[in-house]
Amino acid sequence: MNPVLVLGGGPAGLSAAAELASLGAPALLVEKENYLGGNPKRWHYSLLAPDLKPAEEVLGELLRKVEGNPRVETRLETTVTQVEPAGKGFRVSLRTRETLETREVGACILATGFDHFDSRRKYEYGYGRYPDVLDFKELEGMIHDDRILRPSDGAVPKRIAWILCVGSRDLQVGNTWCCRMGCAVSIKQAVEIRQKHPEIDAYVYYMDIRTYGLWEDLYWKSMQQYGVKFIRGRIGQITMAEGGKRLVATGEDTILSRPTEVPFDMIVLASGMEPGHGTQEAAKLFHLPVGPEGFLTPKVADINPVDSGIPGLYLAGAATGPKAIPDSVTEGMGAALRAFQYARD
Amino acid sequence: MPIVEPSLVTVKREEKLELDGIDVSGDWNTFLEPRVHTDLDLKIVDWVRSQPQGETISRCWQCGTCTAGCCMHTDYGLEEFNPRYFIYLAQIGYEEELRKYAQTIWRCVSCNKCVERCPKGVKVEEVVHTIGTYLEVSGGAPESPADRFDRAYTENLLARGVLDEAALFRTYERLEGRKTPARDLLRLGFTMLLSGRLHTGPFAHRTRGWRRMRPVLTKILEEEERARRARVEAPASRARGGSPGRAP
Ligand code: SF4
Ligand code: SF4
Ligand code: SF4
Numbered sequence: 001m002n003p004v005l006v007l008g009g010g011p012a013g014l015s016a017a018a019e020l021a022s023l024g025a026p027a028l029l030v031e032k033e034n035y036l037g038g039n040p041k042r043w044h045y046s047l048l049a050p051d052l053k054p055a056e057e058v059l060g061e062l063l064r065k066v067e068g069n070p071r072v073e074t075r076l077e078t079t080v081t082q083v084e085p086a087g088k089g090f091r092v093s094l095r096t097r098e099t100l101e102t103r104e105v106g107a108c109i110l111a112t113g114f115d116h117f118d119s120r121r122k123y124e125y126g127y128g129r130y131p132d133v134l135d136f137k138e139l140e141g142m143i144h145d146d147r148i149l150r151p152s153d154g155a156v157p158k159r160i161a162w163i164l165c166v167g168s169r170d171l172q173v174g175n176t177w178c179c180r181m182g183c184a185v186s187i188k189q190a191v192e193i194r195q196k197h198p199e200i201d202a203y204v205y206y207m208d209i210r211t212y213g214l215w216e217d218l219y220w221k222s223m224q225q226y227g228v229k230f231i232r233g234r235i236g237q238i239t240m241a242e243g244g245k246r247l248v249a250t251g252e253d254t255i256l257s258r259p260t261e262v263p264f265d266m267i268v269l270a271s272g273m274e275p276g277h278g279t280q281e282a283a284k285l286f287h288l289p290v291g292p293e294g295f296l297t298p299k300v301a302d303i304n305p306v307d308s309g310i311p312g313l314y315l316a317g318a319a320t321g322p323k324a325i326p327d328s329v330t331e332g333m334g335a336a337l338r339a340f341q342y343a344r345d
Numbered sequence: 346m347p348i349v350e351p352s353l354v355t356v357k358r359e360e361k362l363e364l365d366g367i368d369v370s371g372d373w374n375t376f377l378e379p380r381v382h383t384d385l386d387l388k389i390v391d392w393v394r395s396q397p398q399g400e401t402i403s404r405c406w407q408c409g410t411c412t413a414g415c416c417m418h419t420d421y422g423l424e425e426f427n428p429r430y431f432i433y434l435a436q437i438g439y440e441e442e443l444r445k446y447a448q449t450i451w452r453c454v455s456c457n458k459c460v461e462r463c464p465k466g467v468k469v470e471e472v473v474h475t476i477g478t479y480l481e482v483s484g485g486a487p488e489s490p491a492d493r494f495d496r497a498y499t500e501n502l503l504a505r506g507v508l509d510e511a512a513l514f515r516t517y518e519r520l521e522g523r524k525t526p527a528r529d530l531l532r533l534g535f536t537m538l539l540s541g542r543l544h545t546g547p548f549a550h551r552t553r554g555w556r557r558m559r560p561v562l563t564k565i566l567e568e569e570e571r572a573r574r575a576r577v578e579a580p581a582s583r584a585r586g587g588s589p590g591r592a593p
Binding site: 124165169170171172207232233234235236237250251252253254257258259261 | 406407408409410411412413414418419424427429430461462463464465466
């Protein structure tokens with residue numbers, strides 16, 4: 001049997017490759033970066049919401065199933081540059097910096113994922129200009145290394161704010177959707193910091209808190225156990241005060257109906273999820289329709305979320321919309337099963 | 346502490362009242378009037394939505410970004426000018442509360458920062474003006490000093506086609522019952538004289554042909570006012586709910 005091509009080595013792709021191998025099918029795992037693990041690995045995610053389990057543990061489990069598995073052929077720093085039908089399956093061109101190779105595959109799984117929103121596009125928050133305005137994926141790295149220090153001067157911050165929905169739910173940047181994990185991850189970060197450094201005050205500016213499903217527990221705990229504070233209002237702009245030493249978050253506290261201009265030592269932006277570059281490329285390559293938001297669209301999202309509508313082509317993970325890691329892993333499994341059934345006979 | 350301001354309480358005297366065998370006769374209800382809000386009327390939001398400048402009101406989800414950057418609210422510090430709150434009151438149909446801001450709402454300087462920042466594409470500045478228009482034309486707002494000044498200004502201008510500033514000043518003092526100290530008056534008069542603006546009373550300037558122009562202008566103003574009132578009195582019978590569609 002020809003291998004099944006899995007495009008993308010993040011949680012969904014890893015899960016798909018591992019599942020194919022466990023079904024006894026060969027998988028060809030293609031990743032454009034020089035490592036496996038996708039965005040969680042790239043940005044050194046710390047603990048994963050909601051169970052606060054180390055990301056390494058979750059990813060490690062998946063990586064162990066894939067790396068060194070004789071049924072999984074992993075190709076790093078490789079992209080697919082051409083696709084054409086071949087029998088029931090596809091003929092694909094794999095390109096690395098030096099080589100170009102053509103392979104026949106029985107089916108394809110697109111697990112091309114998302115990119116974090118580039119917070120510089122929300123210019124009024126000063127990300128990229130003010131060193132103490134961080135993107136929350138950068139804070140993940142800091143929490144991971146337990147070095148919570150203000151980038152501008154290396155001081156320990158006394159008060160940190162999180163701003164939710166940066167680059168999500170925002171017509172001004174053209175992203176209308178909800179990122180689904182920004183609330184949970186921000187609250188998780190605030191909890192982690194308060195756990196280790198109770199002397200740091202944590203404030204979250206929100207429009208709505210969307211810790212959906214069982215994640216709500218984290219939200220409750222953050223208030224009851226860790227004293228994280230929540231202010232309802234969207235920050236309009238971040239400015240500098242105290243001679244360029246301290247950030248000021250300007251907004252309206254909509255519950256007080258009053259302007260608020262509170263100084264913070266660090267401000268963390270919960271940047272949203274956008275269709276990844278790889279996802280956009282894949283859409284072009286496979287002539288797949290994309291939704292108004294730019295994500296790939298399953299043919300019948302509610303009944304078969306992994307089916308692209310093209311025979312032998314399956315979708316998994318954040319390529320079809322913002323998704324948490326457990327959901328991506330589940331979809332990877334589903335796509336693997338469907339691809340296996342298709343390619344088997 | 347008893348409440349002494351009689352307008353705030355409605356006292357109910359119970360000559361003989363017993364609860365669970367305990368004598369509780371005496372003055373009851375010596376509390377403040379209830380602050381509970383019990384009436385919602387969606388007429389206003391329906392009307393605002395039916396107007397071309399107001400239709401984006403239904404997009405607002407109350408995040409406060411507009412107020413956060415609003416020149417009037419934050420920079421000028423006029424706390425009661427809060428576009429997010431105006432939109433909210435209109436959205437839920439709390440007209441009575443909104444009426445308290447019938448004057449303040451016109452303090453918007455149309456800087457459009459709110460429109461630039463609103464994440465939902467609400468044309469905040471236009472919506473706020475539309476709400477203001479509704480409140481104004483549907484009436485009931487007590488006349489404020491700003492209203493009286495506006496009226497005096499228009500009448501003054503209509504008289505000769507050129508503003509007679511000294512006369513306007515006198516009218517304003519009379520209307521508001523103010524008296525400017527003589528020293529200030531002298532200084533003001535002197536400055537105006539020097540800048541050539543003290544042509545008042547019989548010496549006032551006039552626009553040539555104003556006698557023929559004036560009735561035309563008056564008629565246009567009257568017609569506009571009538572049209573505006575008509576629009577409020579007969580709100581477009583647009584169905585409630587739904588959204589005016591995605592942003593362009
Ligand atoms: S998950 Fe939270 S932060 Fe992310 S877009 Fe939704 S509401 Fe905003
Ligand atoms: S246009 Fe009016 S409501 Fe909007 S920010 Fe400026 S002053 Fe405020
Ligand atoms: S910024 Fe837009 S959505 Fe937010 S409160 Fe103002 S009008 Fe409503």
